[in-house]
Amino acid sequence: MTRSMTAFARQEAEHEWGSLSWEIRSVNHRYLEPHLRLPENLKELEGFLREKLRKAVSRGKVECTLRFNPEATEQQLVVNKPYVQEVINAAESVQGMLQNHQALDPLELLRWPGVLQDTKLDMELVKASAKELFGKALDDMLEGRGREGVELATLINQRLDAISAIVAEVRENMPKILQNQRDNLAQRLAELQADLDEGRLEQEIALLAQKADVDEEMDRLDTHVQEVRRVLKQKGPIGRRLDFLMQELNREANTLSSKSIVASTTQCAVELKVLIEQMREQIQNIE
Template sequence: MQSMTGFARMSGELPGMGWAWEVRSVNARNLDLRIRLPEGADRLDPLLRAAMKGTIHRGSVSVGLRYTVLDTAGTGPSATSHILNELARVEAEALEQGLTLLPSTAADVLTLSLSGDRKKPDFKWIDEAGGQIPTLISALAEARAAEGVELARMLGDSLTQLSDLVSEAAEIAIARAERMADGLRQRVADLLQSPPDEGRLEQEIAILAVKADVTEELDRLAAHVIAARALLSEKQPVGRKFDFLMQEFNREANTLASKSQDTDLTRIALAMKVVIDQMREQVQNVE
């Protein structure tokens, strides 16, 4: 099981050039790819999409690539010294020819330094960056898998809580049925002031028991717990299956609460809904 949440970063350098990849993903209903590439790197777009195909199935995935010109040969201390020497030479030649120049300022030196010839980007770096794409996407998949392990642990804990609540509810339901039968016998006896027809009474008890029986709901809840546990170890995307199970869990818990007619059973049904709501939030990040 994988999460839809993940992040990966990679960088590289060539003489005079540096670049950095960043890719992050968050939960989404479907696969949504957003790719931002610098000018001249458009050819990497299909490579990114091909690398994600079969690896990333759901989620909003943002990929960005930035580059930096590292060559500062025109702005370092040695370049500044060269500019100062050239300014002094020009001023000396002007004096020899009888020309007077305004004194050079620090701003002049800085302007000349920053406007010096700079090396244009070497687009060979794009091929080098493109070669990192498979490793980048693998790193994202590993991050999502690591998050998926934690999600599986939390969901497993929640399923254990839910299973315990189902078992407790089953025990309470048995005791509740006996109490309801005894209570009905007593109310009928009080009304008639004489022993009632036992056959008719048993029939009424059976009808009442059917209306209040929660065995099917508890059985379905137990079956859904088993199905959800099986999904935790799946390698394929299971997020949509979990979404369906969350709806089924919630439906059965609501039915249990409406049929409980018992404070303890109602308490358990509400506790189930709390656990189910927690699971629903966690499931939103499952791929």
Template structure:
């Protein structure tokens, strides 16, 4: 059986999720945190400390390549190890510059007291921490972010499976409501027809146009077969979409609009309390599904 005729199923992802990671490098830890909530499209908010600013474009590209929709906040920061931060070394360029300056000053002030070396060490830039190789740090950012994105997607997938089950449960509720109302229709039509016949008998003096108007109104108000057929069609399509998976949030949202339209029409054509109650229950179920669908990518 060909893959073309049977495309592989994809996971349904929620747009809500959280993930974080710590990636060790030579002088400390790279901390990455991702938070995501629902949104109409992908909106990135990258909060990155100045020492990592050079990697912002790389971070945005990675996020855009793996995430579809959602409002995503990404935080990156460095945390130095205590032992590593204590490893200080002289800054050769700064020491050379200070030595040359002192030599020039000594020519003008030969009687001046010798400079205390401790005071020189306190000057800004004389001592520096062990430098972090930019290429190595860039690799840490790339691998650490990839791991964190994978964890975020896994969290969104777990939440997506829960949302899918909620939708399937509500969809079953819609089926049950249709199953309730469909057998009632013949009886409802008959009861309404009897009422209409009684009214017409009382109005025997009415002309033919009046009679025809009553009959047309009767037909319009009781014929809901088309609405029920469309509801069943939407249920079948929703089942197919949930089974196929993938980024289906927008498709499902459109289906909710169509199903709600049919439920409203069913209510407006109702001539019995039973069908009115079914219409109301359908709208409740559809609204519950719509709320959940807002969180699906």
């Protein structure tokens, strides 16, 4: 399936320890050129992300930005309030057993094992979540490239239809053009009262026809059009192959123009080159 190199994707996720968001922007480029922007504490993901991109994308400049907003600092002291309440309840239950009861000291209570919990953000969990979220963003980006690729393929096929129509028109008109040239040549010779035998006239006509013969160019144009259609249906990267075929199509259009003996054929060659250039511009965006 034809895939564009232009796309954008964004994925966000909220967790109890914070939020993550990925943005992936992709534009056309001759080769694969990834640019990763990661928080310092998640730089270790770079190797994994580059490999993931390399397997999924063949061409394009791909900018990937990860934003991480933790809910709390990486390390903090948290009071285990349910446990504190249990300690207080236990103290009150034995209050009557104490002869000299004193009020509970909050600082002493905080020293009780288990009252204070030393929590630390699990960065391995964050990394795993970032990887999973990146996979979703990458899938979205690839789907976007695919949708735009379908549109590009449609536009290119429309121009291929126009090229085929022009080629058919030139084929149909060429016998008439050659006959008109023969009649014009004979008329000019008659006006000049030139004494030219019929054999010599036929030689001149044959030479003119040989110079104006564009059947080979028409055949190659048809062949290249068929090849472009076939390549558009292939899987994987096809942009470079299509770019080469545009060069070949343009070469045949130039040859047709150089062999033209009437304005109509020249105009057809110009229209061909316009269509080929339009396709070439679209193909610059195909992976």
